[in-house]
Amino acid sequence: MGKDVNINVSNGTKKRGRPRAFDGEAALNAAVEVFWAKGFERASLDDLTQAMGINRPSLYAAFGDKKALFVRALGHYGLGLGSKGIKAFDEEPDINAAVTAFLTVSLQLQTRDGDCAKGCLISNCAAPLSGILPTVGDMVSAIESSTTQHLTQRFEQEKAGCALSKDFPSAERAVLLSDMLHAQAHRARTGASRSALKAQIPMRVDAVLR
Amino acid sequence: MGKDVNINVSNGTKKRGRPRAFDGEAALNAAVEVFWAKGFERASLDDLTQAMGINRPSLYAAFGDKKALFVRALGHYGLGLGSKGIKAFDEEPDINAAVTAFLTVSLQLQTRDGDCAKGCLISNCAAPLSGILPTVGDMVSAIESSTTQHLTQRFEQEKAGCALSKDFPSAERAVLLSDMLHAQAHRARTGASRSALKAQIPMRVDAVLR
DNA sequence: CAAAAAATGTACTGAACAGTAAATAAATAT
DNA sequence: ATATTTATTTACTGTTCAGTACATTTTTTG
Numbered sequence: 001m002g003k004d005v006n007i008n009v010s011n012g013t014k015k016r017g018r019p020r021a022f023d024g025e026a027a028l029n030a031a032v033e034v035f036w037a038k039g040f041e042r043a044s045l046d047d048l049t050q051a052m053g054i055n056r057p058s059l060y061a062a063f064g065d066k067k068a069l070f071v072r073a074l075g076h077y078g079l080g081l082g083s084k085g086i087k088a089f090d091e092e093p094d095i096n097a098a099v100t101a102f103l104t105v106s107l108q109l110q111t112r113d114g115d116c117a118k119g120c121l122i123s124n125c126a127a128p129l130s131g132i133l134p135t136v137g138d139m140v141s142a143i144e145s146s147t148t149q150h151l152t153q154r155f156e157q158e159k160a161g162c163a164l165s166k167d168f169p170s171a172e173r174a175v176l177l178s179d180m181l182h183a184q185a186h187r188a189r190t191g192a193s194r195s196a197l198k199a200q201i202p203m204r205v206d207a208v209l210r
Numbered sequence: 211m212g213k214d215v216n217i218n219v220s221n222g223t224k225k226r227g228r229p230r231a232f233d234g235e236a237a238l239n240a241a242v243e244v245f246w247a248k249g250f251e252r253a254s255l256d257d258l259t260q261a262m263g264i265n266r267p268s269l270y271a272a273f274g275d276k277k278a279l280f281v282r283a284l285g286h287y288g289l290g291l292g293s294k295g296i297k298a299f300d301e302e303p304d305i306n307a308a309v310t311a312f313l314t315v316s317l318q319l320q321t322r323d324g325d326c327a328k329g330c331l332i333s334n335c336a337a338p339l340s341g342i343l344p345t346v347g348d349m350v351s352a353i354e355s356s357t358t359q360h361l362t363q364r365f366e367q368e369k370a371g372c373a374l375s376k377d378f379p380s381a382e383r384a385v386l387l388s389d390m391l392h393a394q395a396h397r398a399r400t401g402a403s404r405s406a407l408k409a410q411i412p413m414r415v416d417a418v419l420r
Numbered sequence: 421c422a423a424a425a426a427a428t429g430t431a432c433t434g435a436a437c438a439g440t441a442a443a444t445a446a447a448t449a450t
Numbered sequence: 451a452t453a454t455t456t457a458t459t460t461a462c463t464g465t466t467c468a469g470t471a472c473a474t475t476t477t478t479t480g
Contacts, residue, residue: 017426018476041251128249128334130400140400172413179393186392190340190350203382207417227456228446
């Protein structure tokens with residue numbers, strides 16, 4: 001298979017030993033899908049190794065045990081798919097359009113086509129584990145407070161630019177917008193259709209921006 | 211043990227056979243606690259039977275299998291603990307106080323003292339199972355749409371009584387209030403303190419009532 | 421061309437788990 | 451009294467699962 005040369009990116013020297021036959025990022029993407037669809041407990045190692053296209057010892061060597069893999073998958077999701085909403089938010093110059101884009105892009109993810117998992121890996125799979133795998137609870141809190149801070153900063157900028165009134169409670173509304181995201185994920189998980197949730201976005205935007 | 215007489219409540223005639231040595235409602239309450247704390251998959255039958263104070267065959271005879279027990283526990287929670295918020299809502303004549311009470315009483319439940327489970331059995335344990343145990347998804351939807359309808363009716367009454375403006379979008383705001391409940395549960399589950407969440411209640415009430 | 425290092429493939433292990441069989445106990449019905 | 455019905459007790463069954471031992475393959479180092 002692998003006719004590649006092992007390159008250690010940090011200093012350019014070649015790595016000893018047999019090279020990996022799989023792409024770590026692609027494997028993580030596959031793990032995300034499995035955990036997202038089945039949750040932590042129901043995702044068996046057979047499910048994971050099959051989806052990731054690697055065998056068990058490779059998984060353990062690369063990622064540690066199942067809990068560590070879940071943590072890696074969660075972080076990968078937070079930086080990848082899970083951040084698409086906030087990126088869309090950043091790209092909209094108008095604050096109303098930005099909040100709308102945040103919810104709309106997130107909704108696309110929460111109600112994907114096909115038989116893939118609905119909802120959100122963080123809200124629906126990781127959060128329920130909070131009391132059980134302590135690392136997971138801390139990670140969820142960290143991801144969310146980071147998002148909230150980011151939203152708060154943007155609201156403060158808009159106040160400076162007079163797009164929002166001077167007494168706009170930025171931090172509170174950032175929490176509220178984050179709550180809207182979780183609520184949307186909850187509805188998507190429990191079967192609400194994309195069109196039904198899309199119709200609710202103006203109401204949610206209004207709740208955030210007054 | 212049981213020196214009781216078997217009474218069939220429906221017609222007063224005595225029931226054949228050995229009487230049950232346990233109280234079905236108390237057993238369900240115990241099952242609720244176990245599922246709430248551990249989730250469906252991590253709650254083992256040893257956990258359940260120990261907490262419920264019955265042995266395995268009695269559990270299977272009384273409730274069916276583990277899935278059926280979860281469904282029963284979920285329904286029991288929905289009618290019992292899970293409805294305390296809506297009851298508090300109904301008892302407050304002022305609409306602002308009612309919405310506040312709805313969130314406050316729910317928060318007590320979501321952040322109980324001791325080492326018991328935080329959050330909500332519906333939001334944090336049942337909803338994640340939606341795609342996996344179809345019955346559960348349908349039950350969650352049913353419980354929530356019932357709550358939303360109830361809230362909507364009250365809002366409409368308040369409009370008739372002029373406590374809310376004529377153009378108040380009752381149905382939308384009922385959904386929004388239900389969303390606030392889920393968001394609070396999510397925060398509680400992931401470690402937010404009761405006092406921190408209590409401080410956010412006025413903001414959430416404001417989002418619902420304008 | 422060895423020797424060392426690192427990854428892969430196969431097959432296994434011990435534990436935990438959901439569900440059940442069979443015997444026993446406690447009540448009512450005739 | 452005896453039979454019938456229903457619940458409890460104990461012990462078991464077959465399966466699934468996370469994690470690992472061991473041999474093999476592929477690479478770099480000397």
